[in-house]
Amino acid sequence: MSSVDRQLEELEAEIKSEIPSDISVSAVKYEGPELVVYTRDPKKFAQQGDLIRRLASKLRKRITVRPDPDVLSPPESAREQIMEVIPEDAGVTDLDFHADTGEVVIEAAKPGMVIGRHGSTLREITKKVGWTPEVVRTPPIESSTVSNVRNFLKQERDERRQILERVGRQIHREEMSNDEYVRITTLGCCREVGRAAFVLSTPETRILIDCGDKPGAEDEVPYLQVPEALGAGATNIDAVVLTHAHLDHSALLPLIFKYGYDGPIYTTEPTRDLMGLLTLDYLDVAAKEGRAPPYESEMVREAIKHTIPLEYGDVTDIAPDVKLTFHNAGHILGSAVSHFHIGDGLYNVAFSGDIHYKDTRLFNGAVNDFPRVETLVLESTYGGRNDYQTDQEDSERKLIEVINEAHDQDGKVLIPAFAVGRSQEIMLVLEEAMRKGKIPSMPVHLDGMIWEATAIHSTYPEYLRDDLRDRIFHEDENPFLAEEFNHIDGGEEERQEVADGGPCIILSTSGMVEGGPIMSWLRHVGSQEDSKMVFVGYQAQGTLGRRIQNGWDEIPINDRGGNGGRSNTLKLKMDIETVDGFSGHADRQGLEDFVRTMNPRPEKVLCVHGDESSVQDLSSALYHEFNMRTFAPKNLETFRFK
């Protein structure tokens, strides 16, 4: 008998000894990190109040109880009974029965009302029909991404369950090694911004953390081919952790499935959906620019199929010797500071991913409170000695000023922005400014994937800042639904109309002016002297955005409008403004504050995800201020911590 089977047998015995004797246990299995208990008495189980919670804390496992398939009431009658239990206000939009697992997926506008106080409504459902309810939110703004992902996962349910069972057995395998070490290998993102990729390794386990591209340098990809990463075979990686969906962290994640990886990706649910959106767009852009895409869209689906979503705060076994916990990073929707607890108290490493330390309109500030942490891998985008940014309040004032100026001279405001994160933050600023009369009400055109990204934001309000969540949740005052917002879905024609029209604001991707509809907008309004182009986010070295910011005003425009891809030079006549307080990244002060107030203070900090001078500056500052060991690694180095 394998050690996993022996373990499961012992767990089954322990469970049986803990529960009333009239409740049967027909099987105990691992599915991913969860222990699934099958019973012929799901209703009795549900009647036992917090029995599941007690079991979970006793066994130190995440536990799910499922009815044995043959005790389920038939879906037709179950549907009726369920709808009777759930309050009408919950706004149920779909019920989906899966006889194989006894689960019923309930999609509702107000999931909280389906769950009930402490899960009482869910238990009520199980008591009545035997089925195990699982709740998802009906997107308040229709999101094709969310519905595509959900439909896809529904369709791949069988394979997914197989994957989860396999992963579950992997996670709970017996430890083989009697050696001890904890290492981090840098595969990218060191002394540069882009191609984030790290391997965290122990004698037992290797975990890939992020796998992004490098904006402005397509050929500089993470060093996946070295033996520490995939060079020794894709199966040498046990798990992948994705901190957030930005392409500099996610773009090349689907690629590893092409290379034969077949294990789990741990990330948050919104990151999974955003990753789907952004990587598919990434392939699209490559195709449009005539580049060979590094992988097919099939690989994005593989990535989604292999994703095991975790919520902030869930402590999850992802390997025999590694527990992972995500914490809000304040950077973009679903972004996570990833905390790894290794061995039995052996060592703790936190990867910041990208963080914003202060609260923003969209998110609470990054969490920096951990049970233990010895080493921090810290982003350093604004780690440079002069990278102190304007307070967001001042920035908002400045943005409002710039908009009013443009409006006064009948001009337009063109804002290149990442679809995900900064766009929504700016939308919230604009919505409030118009609502409070600080700027005239005018159309705000959203181009590229901004609309879709916004829809995903409103699908996962739990990941937004408390008061914003409440506005979307309880008060039906969803600011993203303000009437000024217009989704550009009419292509070049609609853009031409906008360009010919009056004052307005245009938010368009890509955020670093590296392609996407912003290139169209430059052609349409770039020569309008009374208009303004406003940078609100970080512009990486080598990107066109950075060059424009630095004063370049002759920019090559590949006119896709029909003259055979002829390359023109466009004379940029708009005013160029930079309003820098909106970054999704902590500024130098924020990074220092994150470390200063971190609890506990780490012993070592690896400064990554910043230009060479930024990581050096931050590394040296943290060393001098806090007397900790700090490093500015290069790519392809390995640090040992234990």
Added chain:
Amino acid sequence: MSSVDRQLEELEAEIKSEIPSDISVSAVKYEGPELVVYTRDPKKFAQQGDLIRRLASKLRKRITVRPDPDVLSPPESAREQIMEVIPEDAGVTDLDFHADTGEVVIEAAKPGMVIGRHGSTLREITKKVGWTPEVVRTPPIESSTVSNVRNFLKQERDERRQILERVGRQIHREEMSNDEYVRITTLGCCREVGRAAFVLSTPETRILIDCGDKPGAEDEVPYLQVPEALGAGATNIDAVVLTHAHLDHSALLPLIFKYGYDGPIYTTEPTRDLMGLLTLDYLDVAAKEGRAPPYESEMVREAIKHTIPLEYGDVTDIAPDVKLTFHNAGHILGSAVSHFHIGDGLYNVAFSGDIHYKDTRLFNGAVNDFPRVETLVLESTYGGRNDYQTDQEDSERKLIEVINEAHDQDGKVLIPAFAVGRSQEIMLVLEEAMRKGKIPSMPVHLDGMIWEATAIHSTYPEYLRDDLRDRIFHEDENPFLAEEFNHIDGGEEERQEVADGGPCIILSTSGMVEGGPIMSWLRHVGSQEDSKMVFVGYQAQGTLGRRIQNGWDEIPINDRGGNGGRSNTLKLKMDIETVDGFSGHADRQGLEDFVRTMNPRPEKVLCVHGDESSVQDLSSALYHEFNMRTFAPKNLETFRFK
């Protein structure tokens, strides 16, 4: 056609255009790093004076010319003709004809006389008989190791040639990667003395440097299992380089053949033979102590079969992007500072191996003059702030004093010593002291493998210090043949006789009192109050030698004398002396001098092969004195240099 075949075709054409038209070229092949040119006109080739040298410098390859097998004169007549050409004084002891390659191996007491001025005699031989002569020295003291190795290689000639052809094609394969980096991964020997093992890697190539054990800690072996080393499969290592034969550098090298490695080992010829001797003994000791040996003796033979010997100063292609050059390290016979030139001027790394900076009686001091070198990996055995050692002159005076004292009180002197290196140095001191009357003439008993190691030393006088070489070479004054030296080959009985006899000196392995005949000697003479035990070499942490040095006088002795392995405690009554100037390692001053006078001065130094405080002290001293970047790596780290 493969790129190697295309390359060989081009080389063949170039050779043909360079040589007179009446000399045929029937084939051109790689064998290991050499380019072998087969001709039907070996005699004409030989008549062309320095044609081969000119070709070599033109093609930038090491070139060997071989006769086509069917133009060779028959061995019987060739033998006669060869013996006519070679002066009788050369002392030829064997001729061995290999029809497959047209080589004749000539073993002679004086190889120089077989070679002749600038190789004139060798050319004369080829002119007469067509065969290509290869010369080896007849060991002046019979060495079973040397004759075993030579016989083994003779017997395995066919397979060896296949290996060399395969390796040759590997070395000259086309470069695949357009990336550039140079990395060093530490697998052992960091913040400790022992288990030396490093991987030098580029996008193209991975080279394992050394693979030793850790004295006093059998279970601490190099981290071969990580993916950077053999974890990704043994075939991921392209080449192995062995700096010298000490077990802390060589003991686990045969193991990698058990793990499937099938590539070359580059080292010097004496290191190959010493490695054979020491690793076979290592297996022996393990067996005697009841430990499971990590590999069978068959694997030692594999290692020898895969060894490609290089001489000091030979610049050798060992990979498409790596050239290796060995330089005298002054530490033990055949020990080499290993210089790697990577890419076309991209980067240069020197691994010191173990070094002695000053001249000793046995060796010239370590070479520290290189065309280029950016990074130095430096041993730090005596890198501690107080590790300044007595000058050897003073040490010799002290040793002589100690010996005279013991002699005066009718006692014996017991010196634990490494078989290889320090024993021969001490032998030279004793021989001179007796010859010059500084100590009375008395027997010097050599136990363990010291005699055999000495025989190997006198087989390779080219690797010894100039004047010593000359004494062995030209004047027939081989000091190792002094009559006082007695080879203990009569086992316990002979030892008992010696113990019962008068004043004498006993040199015995193991050098750190970790087993071997020194344990017998402790039993035989350990309780003789008038005798002295003298430590002349480094005693690693955890070894019995270190403990005795620190004053322990109750030592566990496993009495192998026949009472069933009963464990006794022996009360040590000998005086314990340490005479520390004989170390084979540079002391702190020597290490600093090595770096100070190094030409060119490296930019970075990795301090390894030393206790934690030694590497830290040395690293910090070199940083402050020379303003270079210095590191005291941990095991399992990776440093990137380019």
